[in-house]
Amino acid sequence: MIFFFGTRSTQIAAHEAKANCTHCQQEAVWLFVYQHYFHIFWIPAFPLWRSTVSVCGHCKQTLTKRDFLPELQEDYTIVKQQAKTPWWTFFLLIAVVLLIVGSTILSRFS
Template sequence: MINSNNMIFFFGTRSTQVAAHQAKTNCAYCQQEAVWLFVYQHYFHIFWIPVFPLWKSTVSSCGHCKQTLTKKAFLPELQEDYIKVKQQAKTPWWTFSLLIAAVLLVVGSMILAKLA
């Protein structure tokens, strides 16, 4: 006998850009003044609905030669800009979407139970 009561869950992590900032330093590779810092907020999702935020990551990218570096490879000149942009990057409220919906559902059902 075959059991067909299986359900598929789509879950995992995704990221979204929360900040971008043009650095005041030149690219270490091409020496052009076109370095950008990007901060990404990573979050856990179920069925592509954000549940809760996880961590932030920062990368630098040269607009001229397209060299991309992670935080571990930042030069000391880029560290100052990194600290500044990291402080400005805020976690979006919508990364808590499923948690907010669950809390509203529980509170709403409690209110309806008291009214009945």
């Protein structure tokens, strides 16, 4: 039997930063937060970690969190508080728990 599993990510927050790009000096920097999750047969099982990147809208320079300048760190804390883990990243875990609870309840009435 073949099992398809792995990790995927989805964007959970976006925020326009009040900082200039380090490359082109344009004020068009966006912060994006991604939630990574484990999946089995492309069904989300449980969330793993979050990652944050900044992207310049002009030159498309992309920086990871460790490369953020101090002015981006301020915006990072704002967007980090706004970003919530979507409930559907727990879908397979929720489904398994409901199946166990449902089968336990049905076995008591049998």
